[in-house]
Amino acid sequence: xxxxxxxxxxxxxxxxxxxxxxxxxxxxxxxxxxxxxxxxxxxxxxxxxxxxxxxxxxxxxxxxxxxxxxxxxxxxxxxxxxxxxxxxxxxxxxxxxxxxxxxxxxxxxxxxxxxxxxxxxxxxxxxxxxxxxxxxxxxxxxxxxxxxxxxxxxxxxxxxxxxxxxxxxxxxxxxxxxxxxxxxxxxxxxxxxxxxxxxxxxxxxxxxxxxxxxxxxxxxxxxxxxxxxxxxxxxxxxxxxxxxxxxxxxxxxxxxxxxxxxxxxxxxxxxxxxxxxxxxxxxxxxxxxxxxxxxxxxxxxxxxxxxxxxxxxxxxxxxxxxxxxxxxxxxxxxx
Amino acid sequence: xxxxxxxxxxxxxxxxxxxxxxxxxxxxxxxxxxxxxxxxxxxxxxxxxxxxxxxxxxxxxxxxxxxxxxxxxxxxxxxxxxxxxxxxxxxxxxxxxxxxxxxxxxxxxxxxxxxxxxxxxxxxxxxxxxxxxxxxxxxxxxxxxxxxxxxxxxxxxxxxxxxxxxxxxxxxxxxxxxxxxxxxxxxxxxxxxxxxxxxxxxxxxxxxxxxxxxxxxxxxxxxxxxxxxxxxxxxxxxxxxxxxxxxxxxxxxxxxxxxxxxxxxxxxxxxxxxxxxxxxxxxxxxxxxxxxxxxxxxxxxxxxxxxxxxxxxxxxxxxxxxxxxxxxxxxxxxx
Numbered sequence: 001x002x003x004x005x006x007x008x009x010x011x012x013x014x015x016x017x018x019x020x021x022x023x024x025x026x027x028x029x030x031x032x033x034x035x036x037x038x039x040x041x042x043x044x045x046x047x048x049x050x051x052x053x054x055x056x057x058x059x060x061x062x063x064x065x066x067x068x069x070x071x072x073x074x075x076x077x078x079x080x081x082x083x084x085x086x087x088x089x090x091x092x093x094x095x096x097x098x099x100x101x102x103x104x105x106x107x108x109x110x111x112x113x114x115x116x117x118x119x120x121x122x123x124x125x126x127x128x129x130x131x132x133x134x135x136x137x138x139x140x141x142x143x144x145x146x147x148x149x150x151x152x153x154x155x156x157x158x159x160x161x162x163x164x165x166x167x168x169x170x171x172x173x174x175x176x177x178x179x180x181x182x183x184x185x186x187x188x189x190x191x192x193x194x195x196x197x198x199x200x201x202x203x204x205x206x207x208x209x210x211x212x213x214x215x216x217x218x219x220x221x222x223x224x225x226x227x228x229x230x231x232x233x234x235x236x237x238x239x240x241x242x243x244x245x246x247x248x249x250x251x252x253x254x255x256x257x258x259x260x261x262x263x264x265x266x267x268x269x270x271x272x273x274x275x276x277x278x279x280x281x282x283x284x285x286x287x288x289x290x291x292x293x294x295x296x297x298x299x300x301x302x303x304x305x306x307x308x309x310x311x312x313x314x315x316x317x318x319x320x321x322x323x324x325x326x327x328x329x330x331x332x333x334x335x
Numbered sequence: 336x337x338x339x340x341x342x343x344x345x346x347x348x349x350x351x352x353x354x355x356x357x358x359x360x361x362x363x364x365x366x367x368x369x370x371x372x373x374x375x376x377x378x379x380x381x382x383x384x385x386x387x388x389x390x391x392x393x394x395x396x397x398x399x400x401x402x403x404x405x406x407x408x409x410x411x412x413x414x415x416x417x418x419x420x421x422x423x424x425x426x427x428x429x430x431x432x433x434x435x436x437x438x439x440x441x442x443x444x445x446x447x448x449x450x451x452x453x454x455x456x457x458x459x460x461x462x463x464x465x466x467x468x469x470x471x472x473x474x475x476x477x478x479x480x481x482x483x484x485x486x487x488x489x490x491x492x493x494x495x496x497x498x499x500x501x502x503x504x505x506x507x508x509x510x511x512x513x514x515x516x517x518x519x520x521x522x523x524x525x526x527x528x529x530x531x532x533x534x535x536x537x538x539x540x541x542x543x544x545x546x547x548x549x550x551x552x553x554x555x556x557x558x559x560x561x562x563x564x565x566x567x568x569x570x571x572x573x574x575x576x577x578x579x580x581x582x583x584x585x586x587x588x589x590x591x592x593x594x595x596x597x598x599x600x601x602x603x604x605x606x607x608x609x610x611x612x613x614x615x616x617x618x619x620x621x622x623x624x625x626x627x628x629x630x631x632x633x634x635x636x637x638x639x640x641x642x643x644x645x646x647x648x649x650x651x652x653x654x655x656x657x658x659x660x661x662x663x664x665x666x667x668x669x670x
Contacts (some may be wrong), residue, residue, distance in 0.1 A: 042630075055585055058411075069439075076483055129473035149637065151486055151582050153488035153567075153580035155530050155569065155571065157489065166563075170512055173512060174512055177505055177508060188613040189613065189617055189619070189620075190619060193572065193573050193574050193618075193619070194573060194617055194618055194619045195490050195571065195573060195578050195617060195618055196615075196617060197578075197580075197610070197615050197630075197631050197645050198610060198613065198615060201611070202610045202611040205633055205634065205636070206591075206610065206631065206633030206634075206643075207633055207636070208610070208633065215636070228636075228637035228638070229584070230635050230636055230637065230641070230643065232580040232631065232643055232645065233646075234490065234578070234580065235492065236530065236572075237528065237572050237573070238528050238530060238572070239528050240530060243532075243569070244531050245488035245532075245567040245569065245580075247486050247565070247582075256541075273533070275537045275541065275543070276535060276536070276537040278523040278524065278531060278533065280531075280532055282529055282530060282531060283434075283522055283528075283529055283530055284524070284525060284528070284529045285524075293392075295532075296532050296541065296567065297541065298540055298541030298542055299540065299541075300565050301540070301550070301563075301565055302484065302565065303541070304565070306565070308541075308565065308567055310532050310567065310569075312530075335395055
């Protein structure tokens with residue numbers, strides 16, 4: 001079936017990527033509407049050769065649609081999405097973190113838990129970018145071997161913070177290359193040629209909320225509330241693409257060739273693993289790709305059931321916009 | 336006592352840092368000589384207001400000195416250092432990786448195992464940069480609680496590969512900021528705004544030699560040949576300063592305040608740990624400092640004896656030049 005679709009936050013980094021994916025994937029549409037904040041409203045965006053005016057997002061303005069693809073900031077989401085849910089009859093696919101952990105709201109990566117979409121779901125959450133790429137690799141290993149624990153360190157690109165942060169990275173980098181003093185342009189410290197282990201707010205026990213998101217969302221998506229997941233999240237001076245160094249303790253013995261085969265067969269995952277020949281995932285080569293790339297797979301030298309691997313994906317594609325569009329495609333297929 | 340000292344490879348990144356540290360620390364010297372490859376020989380360097388000519392490093396040319404502070408590349412070290420050992424009577428402090436794992440050659444971080452310098456040692460190895468900053472944090476925890484295992488992911492700056500790599504990072508970054516195509520200027524892939532999990536050559540089991548160095552050297556320095564140490568080493572687009580996300584499983588129960596106190600008391604280590612206030616180690620703030628900075632300390636949410644922390648140090652200072660100069664100072668103090 002075809003649908004009437006609205007993109008909320010259409011002018012942001014993720015919103016624009018959603019729009020270009022809808023075009024690229026020839027998403028079955030009857031009609032499309034773009035909503036954004038008052039600063040962008042009145043402008044227009046191209047869609048499939050037509051000019052579409054951007055409407056202002058407010059409750060008076062918004063009309064009903066079959067699907068709302070939302071990439072609004074967290075607070076705006078908290079404010080508007082419940083009201084849209086009340087006023088309209090369509091389904092919301094929500095890229096913000098505001099409702100992800102609410103028990104009645106499914107948190108979905110279509111390749112993994114599309115079953116969670118069953119029933120009359122009016123509000124579906126799109127997981128955190130770092131979580132999505134990690135669970136894509138964990139899922140086939142969990143099913144085959146079981147997983148005892150996950151220890152991950154991330155290398156997260158600046159696009160995860162939006163367009164303004166990307167501009168700051170570029171401005172700071174230019175100044176640094178000119179030998180000028182660099183003031184922080186977006187984060188608390190400069191990010192150009194620097195590393196910040198500081199994503200989202202901090203809990204009393206010392207973990208950042210980004211680290212806790214990876215833990216809680218992984219558990220929810222994999223339906224494993226007891227899974228041990230402990231992360232360290234670091235912002236790095238990369239534009240697009242998150243990397244993750246992941247250590248897994250599997251519940252049963254494995255061979256690397258089995259792991260390789262399972263991951264080769266997993267839809268949406270691509271194995272790049274011949275490091276001696278320079279073949280491994282990198283953010284630059286993953287940019288604009290729909291795949292989650294995995295490489296550097298090796299057995300722990302001390303623990304027979306320990307597996308190290310390295311995961312990279314475009315955080316704006318599979319980590320956000322693509323996954324949201326895939327959820328919309330699932331919904332249409334089910335009907 | 337005062338000494339006659341030679342700096343081998345005086346014009347490299349580490350060599351220059353050694354020279355500036357000798358000045359800064361008022362190292363007790365009778366005489367200093369600089370040796371470098373033929374391309375630099377004949378030029379001169381300033382030292383304590385005097386002009387010192389750079390001599391060409393070859394066996395005909397080299398004369399005896401009390402201490403040879405060597406930061407020659409690996410292959411040059413393999414070729415020259417044994418011959419210098421034979422021809423001369425002085426002690427070699429060797430920053431290369433060529434001889435680090437030889438049983439009769441001590442591998443020394445002065446704050447940790449200066450006892451290994453005892454006896455008539457003619458050749459002393461300076462450990463790998465990533466190893467040094469990690470063992471500085473492990474040592475007090477090992478002594479107090481015992482350590483069962485170490486899982487580390489590194490974020491290693493480009494200066495670790497030398498001056499040519501730093502230039503490539505800058506050139507590539509400039510081109511990328513101008514929207515031009517970026518060809519790899521030093522590594523196999525571009526490093527500007529990118530990440531490369533590729534440091535040194537690869538072993539058949541998938542680990543890189545850098546990852547194996549961290550394992551083997553940590554064991555040797557801590558005198559714990561059975562310690563489980565498994566690492567993932569990644570090059571990041573940072574100029575100076577390596578970061579490490581480290582997970583430790585301690586052998587006995589601990590409190591975070593005990594850990595904090597132990598690390599505060601460890602000479603050469605500085606705790607920076609108030610992340611909610613933006614206080615944590617970063618490469619930019621660690622640059623040109625002699626300290627190893629540690630922060631983001633927190634207990635694993637599932638394992639009572641699991642401790643996560645984040646370590647940053649200037650890889651050219653404590654990671655290389657400073658540690659070598661400290662070894663020389665130890666030798667003079669012993670006499």
